[in-house]
Amino acid sequence: MMDAFAADFRPGCDINLGVGYVNERTIPAGLFIDELQQVVADPMRHKTPFNYGGPRGSARLVESIRDFIIRTGRGGLTRDHLCDRDIIIGASGVTSLLEAMAQVLKPGIVVTSDPMYYIYCNLLERMGFEVIAIPEDECGLRTDLLRERLEQLGGRRSNISFFYIVSVNNPTSTILSNTRRQEIVAAAAALSYEQRRKIPVLFDTAYDDIVHDPARAKPLSALLFDEPGIVCEVGSLSKILSPALRIGYLIASPGPLLNALIQKTADTGFSAPLFCQEIASRLLDAHIEKQLARVNRGYREKAHAVRGWIERELGPWLENCTGGSAAFYFYLTLKDIATDESSLFFKYLTRTTGNPDIDGQDSNKNARVLYIPGCHCVHPHGELRAHGLRQLRISYGFEEPERIEQAVRIMREAACFCEKAVPAPG
Ligand SMILES: Cc1ncc(COP(=O)(O)O)c(C=O)c1O
Known part of the structure; x- marks a missing residue:
């Protein structure tokens, strides 16, 4: 999945919240x-x-x-x-x-x-x-x-x-x-x-x-x-x-x-x-003491900002969210939205819905957002299997804050899209 995305990743346009890369600015x-x-x-x-x-x-x-x-x-x-x-x-x-x-x-x-x-x-x-x-x-x-x-x-x-x-x-x-x-x-x-x-x-x-x-x-x-x-x-x-x-x-x-x-x-x-x-x-x-202080300060600030954006944009769909105190991942559980590769949420974010209004034109796709679907993170035969289908990991390590904010906004659009697509009961 990562390879396929990396192959045609467009820097400055697509937003990669999937990779566990560190932030370039932390590297001395x-x-x-x-x-x-x-x-x-x-x-x-x-x-x-x-x-x-x-x-x-x-x-x-x-x-x-x-x-x-x-x-x-x-x-x-x-x-x-x-x-x-x-x-x-x-x-x-x-x-x-x-x-x-x-x-x-x-x-x-x-x-x-x-x-x-x-x-x-x-x-x-x-x-x-x-x-x-x-x-x-x-x-x-x-x-x-x-x-x-x-x-x-x-x-x-x-x-x-x-x-x-x-x-x-x-x-x-x-x-x-x-x-x-x-x-x-x-x-x-x-x-x-x-x-x-x-x-x-x-x-x-x-x-x-x-x-x-x-x-x-x-x-x-x-x-x-x-x-x-x-x-x-x-x-x-x-x-x-x-x-x-x-x-x-x-x-x-x-x-x-x-x-x-x-x-x-x-x-x-x-x-x-x-x-x-x-x-x-x-x-x-x-140099390590100074470096540790610098790295930790950077991720601390980012964690604080990203949590705010997650709550602001995804609040209505959020069942649980872990992270923000260590490392650079948030792990989200959504209420009723599937997140695996066949889901509408994933398709919206990777611009593969088949609807040109959402995806953009072939040669000019709209910004894509990559995350790690929870189904890859929970054990396929474990107790959390069903949960994993509504979960996702997003990394705030690699991308810069304004790009992460944009990505979380697009995630909100994806959640609204999923909600509208759910057929009315009966
Ligand atoms: C839990 C865990 N262990 C190990 C690694 C890999 O570390 P290294 O870069 O030293 O190979 C990672 C990388 O993301 C990780 O998340």
């Missing part, structure tokens, strides 16, 4: 150029930045990530928490570490939240895993339902491969509460004990650095609750520096799983390009 391009020059100018500190790297990542970047976490108190972690844990760098962002996990673990059941990070869950299912998605509420994955579901699985609990938990969820932007983080680790620990094997809990913290609502406490790392050594945490520099760096890292206890992930990174072609890792190291050492 000038600093990249300066720091690359410093990398080249200092061969003692940055050895062979244009040669092959290694499968664990640049030692300098690993140290910078460790310092960054300790200095900023990311996740409440201290030097003591990290002293017996290793940090490795993926081949291409967190995405490659997630894929590596799926490659090295035996296919089985993966437990996650519903709505789910559909890109990874889709990959998992293509690789032969069975995804079990547990509905979330405003505090994230519901641990009461998790316990119930694990109980219901009975003997099939032996098929559980790992837990995949997105701590600030994509698509809903729901911040998993610290209590729930602890309860999930406790449930996985009990299961590991029962099954007499370590069942990994993979926490994806891609958005934990952009909890931009000052009223929300900074989330704690699940590593704090990890007595049995089953938690692996992945973090990304994509959302706070630049996705193009392709820097994702994983923190875990040393052991066979970590070794297998390192081997997989070697098989893929080593960790991210070394000069990117060296630039990232310098940025973390010298």
Whole structure:
């Protein structure tokens, strides 16, 4: 769907609220150029930045990530928490570490939240895993339902491969509460004990650095609750520096799983390009605090404005709306309007109704608006399936505010169009 749209996307005309791209203005391009020059100018500190790297990542970047976490108190972690844990760098962002996990673990059941990070869950299912998605509420994955579901699985609990938990969820932007983080680790620990094997809990913290609502406490790392050594945490520099760096890292206890992930990174072609890792190291050492403040301020302002437009334009049709405190997604549930690709709402926004008054002429289509239909975000066999048909994710990351406002106005037109098209009862 995204590919088809991207192929004939008209910048300045079409509006893409579908992509999870960051805002271009948050990317410190000038600093990249300066720091690359410093990398080249200092061969003692940055050895062979244009040669092959290694499968664990640049030692300098690993140290910078460790310092960054300790200095900023990311996740409440201290030097003591990290002293017996290793940090490795993926081949291409967190995405490659997630894929590596799926490659090295035996296919089985993966437990996650519903709505789910559909890109990874889709990959998992293509690789032969069975995804079990547990509905979330405003505090994230519901641990009461998790316990119930694990109980219901009975003997099939032996098929559980790992837990995949997105701590600030994509698509809903729901911040998993610290209590729930602890309860999930406790449930996985009990299961590991029962099954007499370590069942990994993979926490994806891609958005934990952009909890931009000052009223929300900074989330704690699940590593704090990890007595049995089953938690692996992945973090990304994509959302706070630049996705193009392709820097994702994983923190875990040393052991066979970590070794297998390192081997997989070697098989893929080593960790991210070394000069990117060296630039990232310098940025973390010298600029990250300011950068974090800038990024968070930007998304905070946008979140506030976009929520206002959603309420103003879509209020009459809005059943629920999550997001606005972290990441850059709002996840909407509409009252009676279908949102999937065959729906009138989607057709209106993609200008495929067949009515030239709405769509524009072939060579001169009216502005199109892209979003992610909820049916892709909820598990196709889960409890939220029917809900998903009335849901959508919109991203306020990439597009500029005035374009988002225009898009939400067009969404209102689409909702009115759907309402008129509903045949009168009887
Ligand atoms: C939940 C989640 N995990 C991982 C990623 C990918 O991160 P990276 O750019 O480090 O590969 C994304 C990107 O949008 C994401 O939403």
